[in-house]
Amino acid sequence: MTSSAAGGTAPALTFRAASFGYGGRPAIQGVDGAVxxxxxxxxxxxxxxxxxxxxxxxxxxxxxxxxxxxLHGLRVRDLAYLPQQPEIDRSFPITAIEFAATGLWRRLGAFGRYRPEHRAEVADALARVGLAALEGSLIGALSGGQMQRLLFARTLLQDAPLILLDEPFTGIDAATEADLLGIVGLWREQGRTVVAALHDLAQVRAAFPRALLVAGRVIAWGDTAAVLTAGNLARANGRELAPPADPAADAALAALGAT
Known part of the structure; x- marks a missing residue:
C-alpha cells in the first residue's frame, strides 16, 4: 500500500518496496510510500x-x-534518532550535560572545539526539558522520566530536519509526556519532519495528524482518522494495540477476542 501526500510539498523520506530485518529474515517488508x-x-x-x-x-x-x-539528499548522520531507553548504556560515567552535548557532534565533528557558546546552548536545551538543576548528575542516577527528557535535550541539539523517535513516551509520567509532546509540537511548527513509533492510540489521535499502521507490512497509511479505523485495527491484530477511542473500534476488538 502506498501513502498519499500530506501537506508538505516535497518528500523527506521515501520507501520503495523496502524490507528490513535481521539475519536475512524480514521483520517488515514491502514498504512503499513517502513521508x-x-x-x-x-x-x-x-x-x-x-x-x-x-x-x-x-x-x-x-x-x-x-x-x-x-533520504532526498540527507545523509544518515544528518538525522536525529532517539532509541528506546533500554538501548542506552546508563552505566557509563557521564553527566547529563556531557550526554546532552553529544547532540552537537554532527555540527562540531569528532575533533571540533567545544566553546563557551556551545555549553550555553547545551544548558539551554537542558532547561527547556526541565533538567537545569540536574546537569551535573550522572545519567545512571536519573529516573526513567528524567532520562527521557535528557534524550529529548540531546535530540534538540542535533538540530536535524528529520527526527526519528522510538517509543519516546513509554514509562513516563503525565507531566513529562505533556512537556515532551510540546517539543514535538515545536518541531512541527519549525517544519521539521518527525516519525515516532507509538503504542498509545489515544495519544496518536490527539497529537499526530498522520499515521502509518504496520503489522510486518503496511496495513494503512494516511490521515490518522482514516488509518485508525476498526477494520484496519482488526487487520493489524488490534488485540495487541492500546484500546481505541471510538465505539466501533472497541466492538471490532471485542469481536476479535471472542474468536
Missing part, C-alpha cells in the same frame, strides 16, 4: 509489528533486505 517534509507521522502497530525495525532500517541499524530508502 513529506514537515509531516508529523505516528508509526503504530502490534508488538513485533516491525516498528522499531523500520526506524533502525532508516539509520542503518537493521539490514535492508530489499528495495530502497531515499
Amino acid at each position: 513529506m517534509r514537515g509531516e508529523v507521522l505516528a508509526l503504530v502497530g502490534p508488538n513485533g509489528a516491525g516498528k522499531s525495525t523500520l526506524l533502525k532500517g532508516i539509520v542503518g541499524e537493521a539490514a535492508r533486505l530489499s528495495g530502497d530508502v531515499d
Whole structure:
C-alpha cells in the first residue's frame, strides 16, 4: 500500500518496496510510500509489528533486505534518532550535560572545539526539558522520566530536519509526556519532519495528524482518522494495540477476542 501526500510539498523520506530485518529474515517488508517534509507521522502497530525495525532500517541499524530508502539528499548522520531507553548504556560515567552535548557532534565533528557558546546552548536545551538543576548528575542516577527528557535535550541539539523517535513516551509520567509532546509540537511548527513509533492510540489521535499502521507490512497509511479505523485495527491484530477511542473500534476488538 502506498501513502498519499500530506501537506508538505516535497518528500523527506521515501520507501520503495523496502524490507528490513535481521539475519536475512524480514521483520517488515514491502514498504512503499513517502513521508513529506514537515509531516508529523505516528508509526503504530502490534508488538513485533516491525516498528522499531523500520526506524533502525532508516539509520542503518537493521539490514535492508530489499528495495530502497531515499533520504532526498540527507545523509544518515544528518538525522536525529532517539532509541528506546533500554538501548542506552546508563552505566557509563557521564553527566547529563556531557550526554546532552553529544547532540552537537554532527555540527562540531569528532575533533571540533567545544566553546563557551556551545555549553550555553547545551544548558539551554537542558532547561527547556526541565533538567537545569540536574546537569551535573550522572545519567545512571536519573529516573526513567528524567532520562527521557535528557534524550529529548540531546535530540534538540542535533538540530536535524528529520527526527526519528522510538517509543519516546513509554514509562513516563503525565507531566513529562505533556512537556515532551510540546517539543514535538515545536518541531512541527519549525517544519521539521518527525516519525515516532507509538503504542498509545489515544495519544496518536490527539497529537499526530498522520499515521502509518504496520503489522510486518503496511496495513494503512494516511490521515490518522482514516488509518485508525476498526477494520484496519482488526487487520493489524488490534488485540495487541492500546484500546481505541471510538465505539466501533472497541466492538471490532471485542469481536476479535471472542474468536
